[in-house]
Amino acid sequence: MTAFPATESTAPDLSAPILSVRELTTTIHTRGDARAVVENVSFDLVRGRSLAVVGESGAGKSMLIRSLLGVHAPGVDARVRGSARVMGVDMATADAFERRRVLRESIGMIHQDPLRSLNPTYRVGTQLTESRAFGNQRPSRRSLHRRAIEAMAAVGFRDPVREARLLPHELSGGQRQRIGIAAATLNEPALLIGDEPTTALDVTVQKRVLDLIDEMRERTGAALLLVTHDLAVAAERCDDLIVMRAGSVVEAGPTLQLLTAPEHPYTRALIDAIPRLDGPRTRRLCTPTEGNLS
Ligand SMILES: Nc1ncnc2c1ncn2[C@@H]1O[C@H](COP(=O)(O)OP(=O)(O)OP(=O)(O)O)[C@@H](O)[C@H]1O
Numbered sequence: 001m002t003a004f005p006a007t008e009s010t011a012p013d014l015s016a017p018i019l020s021v022r023e024l025t026t027t028i029h030t031r032g033d034a035r036a037v038v039e040n041v042s043f044d045l046v047r048g049r050s051l052a053v054v055g056e057s058g059a060g061k062s063m064l065i066r067s068l069l070g071v072h073a074p075g076v077d078a079r080v081r082g083s084a085r086v087m088g089v090d091m092a093t094a095d096a097f098e099r100r101r102v103l104r105e106s107i108g109m110i111h112q113d114p115l116r117s118l119n120p121t122y123r124v125g126t127q128l129t130e131s132r133a134f135g136n137q138r139p140s141r142r143s144l145h146r147r148a149i150e151a152m153a154a155v156g157f158r159d160p161v162r163e164a165r166l167l168p169h170e171l172s173g174g175q176r177q178r179i180g181i182a183a184a185t186l187n188e189p190a191l192l193i194g195d196e197p198t199t200a201l202d203v204t205v206q207k208r209v210l211d212l213i214d215e216m217r218e219r220t221g222a223a224l225l226l227v228t229h230d231l232a233v234a235a236e237r238c239d240d241l242i243v244m245r246a247g248s249v250v251e252a253g254p255t256l257q258l259l260t261a262p263e264h265p266y267t268r269a270l271i272d273a274i275p276r277l278d279g280p281r282t283r284r285l286c287t288p289t290e291g292n293l294s
């Protein structure tokens with residue numbers, strides 16, 4: 001593994017991992033009890049590549065993201081061992097100041113529910129101008145506003161000057177998610193992380209949102225770490241795949257290889273669970289009272 005220092009003055013080594021995780025283990029401590037929710041996870045993610053993390057609910061996907069960012073929910077006693085280097089900075093051992101700097105300057109986070117990260121009382125345009133994603137620069141209010149409008153146009157808002165004045169609840173779920181993407185990508189972060197960013201959206205909006213993420217990455221070369229329970233999304237969008245179960249990685253490798261020749265029975269079971277339209281229908285997708293999908 002080659003790590004590179006954040007302050008390197010020569011041209012950065014583009015093949016060096018943007019994210020390098022080694023033997024990451026997270027234990028949650030509750031009264032008199034300790035439970036490992038992430039166990040011994042290691043992987044590298046380089047510039048321009050995309051990596052999907054898949055696995056059933058409770059597999060530890062979100063805990064893995066939280067652990068590698070060093071950000072846990074308030075009140076959760078999570079103890080992390082191992083390392084997670086973002087642009088060479090180990091997020092597991094960095095002090096709060098350094099960790100915040102890396103989060104602000106190098107990472108764009110897209111949440112499943114953008115309402116959680118948007119303030120309901122501020123217009124969305126204002127939230128974009130005040131987004132931490134602008135980093136340490138202190139541009140004028142006017143240029144911040146212009147950048148927010150441009151960012152909204154880039155994620156498909158047709159009338160961004162008007163729409164920037166709306167409150168989050170005045171936007172649809174898909175529009176809010178596009179604001180989330182605009183906020184996460186404003187500063188052109190080296191690493192984009194999405195934890196189920198499209199799960200709450202219908203399939204057409206989901207495709208649009210994922211296309212937008214791809215377009216941004218093509219332009220900026222950002223790496224993508226995408227948590228999804230949807231193997232079809234992982235197959236279509238990500239170069240590499242990690243399959244998690246009960247906190248551990250059961251299988252990892254290039255997506256195509258894993259999906260065409262899975263070695264682990266759990267990966268095979270996940271693949272078999274994908275509903276197919278082209279094969280024989282062996283079981284109902286829904287009960288007659290819910291309507292028929294065919
Ligand atoms: N706040 C918490 N306090 C204690 N344990 C937690 C907390 N959040 C999650 N866990 C536990 O950590 C484990 C991994 O949870 P995690 O949220 O990472 O799963 P996940 O793979 O993201 O699932 P999903 O697909 O449902 O989002 C689970 O066993 C869960 O019960």
Ligand SMILES: [Mg+2]
Pocket residue numbers: 061062063195
């Ligand atoms: Mg989760």
